[in-house]
Amino acid sequence: MSQTEPKPILFSGIQPSGHIHLGNYIGAMRNFKLLEDQYDCLFSIVDLHALTVRQEPASLRRQTLELAAMYIAAGLNPAESIIYCQSHVPQHAELAWILNCFTYMGELSRMTQFKDKAKKHQDNINAGLFTYPVLMAADILLYQTDVVPVGADQKQHIELARDIAQRFNAIHPGVFKVPEGYIPRQTAKIMSLTEPGKKMSKSDSDDSMISFTDTPPEIRRKIKRAVTDSDAEIRFDRRNKPGVSNLLGILSVCSGEKVDKICQRLEGKGYGALKEETAEAVVAMLAPVQERFHTLMEDKAYLAETLRNNAQRAQKLAQRTLQKAYKKLGLYQP
Ligand code: TRP
Numbered sequence: 001m002s003q004t005e006p007k008p009i010l011f012s013g014i015q016p017s018g019h020i021h022l023g024n025y026i027g028a029m030r031n032f033k034l035l036e037d038q039y040d041c042l043f044s045i046v047d048l049h050a051l052t053v054r055q056e057p058a059s060l061r062r063q064t065l066e067l068a069a070m071y072i073a074a075g076l077n078p079a080e081s082i083i084y085c086q087s088h089v090p091q092h093a094e095l096a097w098i099l100n101c102f103t104y105m106g107e108l109s110r111m112t113q114f115k116d117k118a119k120k121h122q123d124n125i126n127a128g129l130f131t132y133p134v135l136m137a138a139d140i141l142l143y144q145t146d147v148v149p150v151g152a153d154q155k156q157h158i159e160l161a162r163d164i165a166q167r168f169n170a171i172h173p174g175v176f177k178v179p180e181g182y183i184p185r186q187t188a189k190i191m192s193l194t195e196p197g198k199k200m201s202k203s204d205s206d207d208s209m210i211s212f213t214d215t216p217p218e219i220r221r222k223i224k225r226a227v228t229d230s231d232a233e234i235r236f237d238r239r240n241k242p243g244v245s246n247l248l249g250i251l252s253v254c255s256g257e258k259v260d261k262i263c264q265r266l267e268g269k270g271y272g273a274l275k276e277e278t279a280e281a282v283v284a285m286l287a288p289v290q291e292r293f294h295t296l297m298e299d300k301a302y303l304a305e306t307l308r309n310n311a312q313r314a315q316k317l318a319q320r321t322l323q324k325a326y327k328k329l330g331l332y333q334p
Contacts, residue, residue: 008146010039011179013046013086013139016063017055018202020070022210022282023190025289026253027151031184033075035149041081042143042314043071048086048093049135052128053121066293068303070212073293078306086139088311091318095138096131098325102168103134103160111156137161142318144177149184172328175321188249193226196242213290216283223247223279234266234274244271247278254281 012032014020020029035041045067050060064085071083086092108114108130118125128135133156140148140161148158158181165176192198192208200209210219228243236259238245251274252259266273296303327333 007038007040009143009177010035010041010147010149011044011140011143011145012041012149013044013049013136014067015050016045016047016060016067017050017053018063019209019211019213020067021190021200021202021212022250022286023200024202025074025212025286026188026190027184028149029070029074032071032081036076036081039147041076042145043076043081043083044086044139044314045084046086046136046139049132052126052132053117054124065300065303066213066297068307069293069296072296072306073289078310082310082313082317083306084310084314085307088307089142089314089318091142091315091322092135092138095142095318095322095325096135098329099134099137099141099164099168100131102164103131103137107160107163108133111160113153113157133157133160134164137164140179141165141176142321143314144317144321145179146177148179148181150181152183155181155183168325172325175325175328188253189246190250191242191246193222193246196227196246210282212286213293214286216287219282219286220279223275223282226275228271232270234263234269234271236260236263244274247274251278251281254278254285 012028014024014028032041032043045064047060047064068083068085071081072078076083111133114130114132117129121129136157137160140158141164148161150158158179162178162181165178169176169178190200192200192204193210194205194208198204202209207222207225210222214222226243226247228247229241233241234244234248235241236245236248248259248262251257251262255262255277262277266277323333
C-alpha cells in the first residue's frame, strides 16, 4: 500500500464456490486492477461464507487456491492489495458474533437473498445462512472500509452493514466507519448462452456459461451453440433478440469495438460470422490471463506464501478494530 497520502479503503469479497465465469470476470475482476490505483484494497476469498451451503472439501480447497490465482492473474499486485482468505483471519468470525448481538431477527428475515437461498436449499436452512449478512458486515467493518463494490444483488446486505455500524456507533461512538456501497456501472450485461433472458450464473448448466478456465476449443463450441433466433438480422435489441444482443455485447466488451460498428460491419453476414468473431474475441481476451493463471497454479508454494503473508497484514488491521469494539463494549481486557 502507498506510503504517501492514505487512500480510501476498498473491500471486496468473492466466494470460492462454483466457477468464476465470463460475467464475473468482465463485470468485476477485470476492473480490480484499476481500483488498485485509487484505493487501498482488500480482496477476500470468503470461504466461511461458502460454508452456508454444503461444499465438497476437496473442491472448496481447490477453488480457494484458484480464486487466489485468478485475482493475481487479473493483474492485482499481492504486495499491494491484500488478497487473503477470510478463514485465515479469525477476527471475522469474532466480530460477526459481536455484530450478531446488534442485528435484529426481523432485519435478517427480510433479506431477499436469505429467502431465495432458503427456498433453494430447503433441506439445509441453517443458522449460518440466516446470519450470512452479519458475517459480511463484519468483513467490511473490520477494516474501516470506505467503499464496497458489489453487484445489485448485494445492495441490501450493504444497507444492513451500514445500519449495524450506525446502530453500534450510536451506543459506542467512533468504532466503525460507515461504508458506502457502489454498484459499478455495468459495461455489458453478460447473459446465459442457452437462456439469454437470464444472467450468466455459476449455478446454471455448463453450456450456459463460459468459465474462466475454459479452453479455446470449449469456448468456441459453447458460443457456436449459443441460442440466437430465426431471423438472420444482426441487430442489438435485448427484448426481441436477447441471444444475438448478448453475443454483440460480449464481442463488444472483449474487442473494445462499439456495438453499432460491429452491426454495420457484419451486416448480411449471418450469425455464423457473429459467433466466430465473438468466440475469437473471448479467446483473445482470456488467453493472457489464463496463461498467468496456469503458471500461478503450478506454483502452489508461492500461492500459499502469498496467502499467508496477506492474512498477517489483514489480521493486523482487523485486530485494531476488534480491540476497539471489545474495549468499548466492556469486555475486560487485561
Ligand atoms: N455476499 C457476497 C456475494 O455473494 C460475497 C461477500 C462476502 C462480500 N463478504 C463480502 C462482498 C464483503 C463484499 C463485501 O457476492
